[in-house]
Amino acid sequence: MHFAGPRSSEIGNVRVERKNRESVEISWETPLRDLIVSIYMGRSPVAIDRRSPAAKVRGKINVRISGLDPGTRYYFEVMPQGGPGVITAERLVPLEGPANFRDMGGYATSNGSRVRWGHIYRSDNLANLSEKDRAVLKQMGIGLVCDLRTTPETSKWPDRLPDDGSIDYLQIPIIHGEREFDFYWEKIGRGDVGWLTENFMIAANKRIIDEYGEMLGKIIHILAQPETPPMVFHCAGGRDRTGVCAALILLALGVPEETIIYDYCLSGVFISKRMEVINSRIRARGVDPATVALYYTAPPHFFVPVIEHIKEAYASSAHYLRTEAGISEETLDRLKQKLLE
Template sequence: MNKQGKILLDAAVQRLDANSVRICWQAIENADISVYAGTHPEAIDRFESVARSKDGCAQVSGLDPDLRYYFELYAGSHRMITAARRVHLEGAVNFRDMGGYETTDGRRVKWGRVFRADGLSRLTDRDLVLLDRMGIQRVYDFRTTTEMAGSPDRLPDHGAMAHIHLPVTHGNFDFAEAIRLLQNGEDSWLTPDFMINGYIGNLEQFAHCWAAVIRDLAENRHAPVVFHCTGGKDRTGTCAALILLALGVAEETVIDDHQLSNIYIAELLPRLYRRMERAGIDPDRLFPYLTAPRQCIEGVIDYLTDTYGTAVDYLVGKAGLRPAVIDAMRRNMLE
């Protein structure tokens, strides 16, 4: 057994199709692992395992495609919750759970508590049923009023899922406006630092927006929330990074989480490229602005360190959160 007394070190869930997943884990000494499933991290059915293996991986089939599943890996007295990172929806590609990340002191972010996403205007009826079953209660929307007017969030009609508007301009970048400028030959704004400066500008101008989400996580122990923008990568990525850093997640893990957007939004890029080509614009010129550049989130972390010291120092000094709020978020969000 390792020095922390852990048998299970890490785990990940890969979706194979609508009805099955493959779960793989890192464990010491080829431990015999039983796998249990449930539709909530705190409602795992432990009466009957869905898989058992000593090989480090197991496949689970026969899952209901209209439910989100969490899995508990069990080895003796040691347990670990895991789930698929991405919530597979028909109308959103970058909707994902922020749970499961390990902190530098050996704890983990709870699954099923906070989600980050791209736009929710194209959610289908089936998607709405799934989000309802997941218990999402509040939706924080970082898009501008103009963005919202053009693509309003589609939420359940029952009204139990509150929509909170926290507009963030993200350096005044707007895809349609960018297309117009380039068509008119205006490209002076296309500099290597444009995106990084946009991220940093958001830190300085919209601290109150990130604070509102963190205050929610501190005050509400069990009600899941989601925050989103249009692509789920820049404004949403900034908020996600601040939350994870404040929880004590390592910087490299925070960067890796940010980079997942590039995987999930890849299927949207061909459509955007076609739109640009029809407008007579070389898609490669805008590529950095359609993805989640690593240097942007690295720039955020460097700026926080150089200007404030830590993410917590920023949240207290700039965003106005009391240290007790950060402590309460950690109590609610970590296990």
């Protein structure tokens, strides 16, 4: 993935990486050797405490912030002396249950804007949220969950949201493939795995584009409304149905295709860190994990054909959003006004 380099006293390629439960490392790029950089932090991207920096360095391109509360989501502003600050956060929200819950903020658009942090999240299923996880979601201000799973899935593995009703729930069911989720797992349980190929994965995602434009458009419509609170949309693993939805949102915002592919591939990165737990669940179903390993990967060649399909079958993403998803120019403008900075 290409990141634009910094100019003058600006900084670029700002990243936040979790080091342990109580610390993160923030890094950046700058052409200036002795640049003074201050780090401010807060619990919301609009509530950064700028009274006193959490760290201040000179001539460095990284700094570690320690003493963080593991149960709190933090946002940081990296402020170079004489230049504009950059608000950033961890891409992955480290939760005890979900493995692939992440903030879609921070991505640059083709015209130089950025997606706001703390407004839109994507995830795997929320059936295994712990009490601490539920507290984190409330602290983050999430007020709406859009569940892309079908009723047989949600009946077996319902989202475990806070009991106080602080988070609204909306089901927008989308099927990945030609049949329900259980149908494929029953085939796998019988040892029938010949169908689980790269071509199947690609075709299933193209099918979402072709058959669920109205459903995907509904999510974008909801997201564009000024009164819609920070929201998360998810499916089972947070990769395919969620990945297609995330791609259309980012395309609508003007984020480059290479960034969208990068965002898709992150599912493989984050899911791989939980494979020991995932494999134990697979074995509990009587299935050899090796036979379904392909399902838990997210290489770029799984998703590049999906982006190409949008352009080849519908002329452009803009045309698809307008004709298949039903997104008007007015809705698109509201979406950009709300989510870009």
